[in-house]
Every structure is written in C-alpha cells, then in structure tokens.
Amino acid sequence: MKYDNFAVNFNRMQKTTSSLIILFLALMMSSCAGIKYLTVETREPAQVNLPSNVLSIAIVNNVLQQPDEVGHDSIPIGHTQAERVKAPADSAAIFYTEALAQFLDEEDYFHRVIHYNEPLRKDNDFFRERPLEPETMNRIRKETGADAIISLDKLIIETKKRDHFKQQGYIYADMTGKIHSILRVYMPTMEGKIPAVQYTDSIHWEGFDIQDGKAYADIMLPSREEAVKLLSVRAAEKMTYVFAPHWEMQDRWYYTLPNSLMREGEAYAKGSQWEEAIEKWEAFYNNSSKKTDKAKAASNIALAYEMLDDMEQALEWATLSNNLFIESTAPNSLERRRSLLYKNEIERRNNNSNRLNMDDL
Template identity: 60%
Template sequence: MNKRHVFLSFCIFLFLLFMNSCAGIQYMTIETEEPAQLTLPANVHSLLIVDNVVQQPDEVGHKKKPLEKKEFEPTKVSADSISTYYTEAFTQFLSEEQYFDTVILYNKPLRTDTNFWEEKPIMPEKMNELRKETETDAIVSLDKLILQTEWIDLFMQEGYNFATMKGKIHSILRVYMPTMEGKIPAVYFTDSLRWEGFDIRDDMAYANLIIPTPEEAMKQLAVYAAEKMVNVFAPHWEMQNRWYYTLYNPLMREGESYAKSAEWTKAIWKWQTFYDNEKNKVKKAKAASNIALAYEMLGEMDKAYDWITLSVQLFEESVSPNSLDKKRAELYKNEIKRRKDNSAKINMQINK
C-alpha cells in the first residue's frame, strides 16, 4: 500500500472516530418540584412540633465488636437529648421552607413516664389544650424514636483503632388535627447511615478521618431523619438526572448548542426540523426524546408526554425489545407521567 493510500485510510479512520465521538448521549442534572407526600387540609397554616417520646435506655440498641473478638458485645450509649435534636432540626428545616405561616417547637417534652416501648398518642383534650395555648392549627408529634449502633474495630494503626459503624433510626410522626374525625395520619421512617475512620479523640488527625462516637452518630441520624421528614409535609425540590441524544447532524448539533445554554424553544425548533426531515426511525426516536426533554424544561408536561410517547413507539418499531434506548425511553415516559400527575397536586398545595 503506497503512502497516499495509507494517508487516506488514516483520514477515514479519524473521520469515523470523530463521527462516533459526536454521536451519543449528553447527561445533565435538573431540579424538579415535588409535592408534599402528605396533603394537609387547606385551613392548616401553622404547626406545633412536640416531643412525645421517652428517652431510649442506655442499654438498648447498641453493640460493639472489639478488635480480635469474634462476637458482638452489648454496650451502653446515652440517647440523652436525641429527640430534642430531632424535633429542633425538624422545626428549623420546615420553617425554612416557608410553606406554613408558622412552625413552632413546644418547649418541653410531653412524656414524663419511663415506659420507652409504649407509644402514647396525644389525647384530644391535650391536643386542643396545646393548640389553644400556642394558637396553632395542627400538631406534629414525634411519637416513637428508636436508634441502633453497630461498631466494628477492624485494625490498629499507630496506636489507634480503625473502625466502621452502622447507625439505624426508626421514627414515627403523627399529625393531630381536630378536623380529621378520629383519623390520625402517621409517618413511619426507617433508614441507616454508615461511618468509618480512626477512633481518635484528640487534635492529631483530620476530622474526615475520625469516626464519630455512637452518641454523635445518633445526633447525626436524628438530623438526617428530620431533614427527610420535611419532604413529607412541604413541596420541595429534588435533583434528578436527564439526558439528550447527540447525532452528527448540523440541526441536531445546533439543537444541542441551544440546550447547553437552556434556550429550549430554539432547541425544539432545530430538533423538530431534523425530526420532520429524517427517515431513519431510530434517529427520529432520539430526536423525539430530545424534544420531550425540551418541553419538560419549559414546564409543558402534556407536550413532553406526547413526544416521549412518540419516541417510545418509534423505538418499538425499529429496535430489539431489550434495546437500552427503548428501555431508557420507557423510563422517561413513566417519569413524565409521574410529573404530570403530580402537577395538579403541587398546585393545590401551593395555592392552599
């Protein structure tokens, strides 16, 4: 093969490589507005947050596996003030959402007994007394709080143990309102967090290399759970991933350029022009998916749903049942439908 043929072959290879690099998927992160998981009556504008649990006994829920030991050993950990951390954090986070006119934390725990395992819901008389005292419409009560920690020492380095710890939290919040006719909505939450690091209690290491004490871990669990509970009571924003297809075509590339600068109307114009003139069903399906994304970004969910439905149909007609593009389009169609269904709920909650 002469040098000219070698050069031409190399140029063709580079051209094909460039085309492949220009065709694919670009990912992006967006924020979507989500409704509160629990819709309270429209006349509830203020909430009172109360601590209605008994402090967990020190000997309940905690175990440790020391270095070179095969079995876990029960250990005592103080849960002092953990329910206060929970209710204070929940009150602060919910207030910051500015969804309710007022969110107040009651200044003292309601329970004075020592029966940790028994739940004692607030009686109607007490509920009305608290509401009248604080001039609030409803009460959100922390009625159950159970915490667990599991500590494992793994090895020793320079005189310090390196360990892992898993913490688990289970809580129950109830909503007390005089208008619910005996129905008391309950919100159950169970989750866990994991830590690892050196068991150091001095200033000789960076903080991110130090494992918290079980007491500190329980505080972090309480704040974590409180933050999650805000989504139950107030509309909120969540981060989600989206994507759009890129193809080696001037119209598709121009649409991509507009998408990168969030000029979605112009992106639609370019992508739809490509769609209208393209014969290949797979490419049309990808363009339709892009157009659906653009309409979602513009908040036009009905049009977004129409275009992603069209994309799914085109993929079904042109690719195998197990095609990743087809499955991706189906997932996106379900997501758009979910957002369509939620939009009325969000509007009702925001305009209550």
C-alpha cells in the same frame, strides 16, 4: 517526462487531499451527531399533601428519653458475643425535632414553622406510643397559632460496634447506627384519621475509635453520642421531603444531529427557550423518515415539555421515543435502555399515586 511525473504526482496528491477532506467532513458530521448532558433542578412533590389552608405547623416532641442501656452493644476484640453497653441518647428527640423544624422552614413552603420546645410525655413507659390527645393538640395550636401539628411519636436508636484490632493504643472498629421513628400529623378536622409516617434507616462507619482528642486518623469512628445526632438529623432531613415539596438535582440529556432544525432546537434549548425548541424539534420529527432520528427528536421534545412542567405531554413524547427505539434498535442497545429509564422517570413524576392527599381523608 518530468512533467508527466509531476502531473501523476499532482493527480495523486489531489485524490489524497480530496479523500482527506471527505474523511474530515465525515468526522465533523459524525461529531455533530451525539448526545449532550445537562443538570436540571426538578420540583419533587411532598408525599403527604396537607390541605391548602394549613399555612403554619408546629413540630412537637412526644417521645420519652431513650434509656442509656437500651439499644447499644459492642463486640470486643477476640469475642463473638455482643455485650450491652450504655450510651447517652437524651438529646436525640431534640436534635430530630429542631432539625425537622429548621429544614421545613428553609424549604419556604409553609408561612411559619414553629418548634415547640416543651417535651410532652411525662410518664415512664419508653416503649409505648401515646398519640396526642385532642385536648393537648388544641392547647398547642392555641399557644402557637399553628394550623396543624407534626408530632414525633416514636424514636428508637441503636448502635452496634465491633472491634477489629488495636494499633498505637487505639482500636480500629466498625459501627452501624439504626434509627426508627414515627411521625403523625394532627389537625382538628381529622376526625380520628391520623396518618402515621414511619422511617427506618441506618448509617455505617469504619475507622479508629479515637475519643480522647490526642490523635488523628484519616478514618475515624464518631462517638455513640455523635452517631445518635447524625442519625437524628439525617432522619429529619428525609422527613422534610415527606411534608414539603423540594428541589432535586438530576441529570438529563438531549440528542444532537447534523441537521439545521435539530441544531436550531439545540440553540433554543441552551437559552432555556423550550417552546421554540419544541417547534424546531417537532418540525424535524415530522420531516424525518428514519425511526432512530424520530426517536431522538421525540426524546428531546419530552425533555422540553418536562422543563415546561407539562408532565403529561412529556410522558406522551417519552413513551413515543421509547417505542421508536424499541422498533429500531437492538434489544440491549444503550439508546433503548436510556429511553426506558427516562420514560420511567417521567412516569414517576407524572404519577401522584404515591402521595397522600389529606384533603381526601
């Protein structure tokens, strides 16, 4: 009798253990299937493609100093109307052109980047643009040896400050700074076709207005002079991407599945052996009958081609992956939305229509 009870308990234990093993294996298998993220550097093209024979450029300041009383106002505590105030912006164009020259030089795209120190405007009409005359352009090119000139032809900076309350003798306020600039590219072969690049942006700050250096707060407003510098340097950084290719950090992902071909492809991907990864993922794609699995494999293949800088193939596979997800998943599924985002990103990178090729001008 005791033996029979033991046998029954043993059989139950065997069944329980078997169930646990099956559950464990199922969990292991499900954990193998998923998605893994990676951060990659993508080479983004310049928005203005200068001719290939432009190896050196000169950055020049072709604007007048903004008058201190132009563009700045303040709303004191208890007031509703803004009052005009003065703020120095005499170094804004210098900050802008120096920073642009430095950033372009750091991109290591041009052989030589020269910052032309001498301001070119000698008149007093701040609000009027005066593009470079051919004689001035040729003189600067001769002096610097530059193949082309990037000229800051317009720069207007505004700051608007609103005071909220005073605490321990210091005002808590917010301030918005705005910048508007126009850059032009000058070359001797342009025949009057001079492209203008406009840039408008703003930065918002909030905190205590402490300018005497006698106190500190966790959040503080910059002085208007500091704000002018921050706006100018930020604009120069953005304009760097207009004239030179640059690297950007972006998130990417690939799918994992409990399949030997997918795992082998993943191993190759981890070692940046993208051609070998494509071979394994394509084999899985061709052997699979499930649309969602084929969609995941196609997405992985698109990533591999993107890493190989073959954007046409990447777009082809990303589009195929998105179509398969549309056919096999719910309209609001995460997989469908994720694949559409990736397809659109590859399409953006593959589409050069947003770039201005100056060889065609």
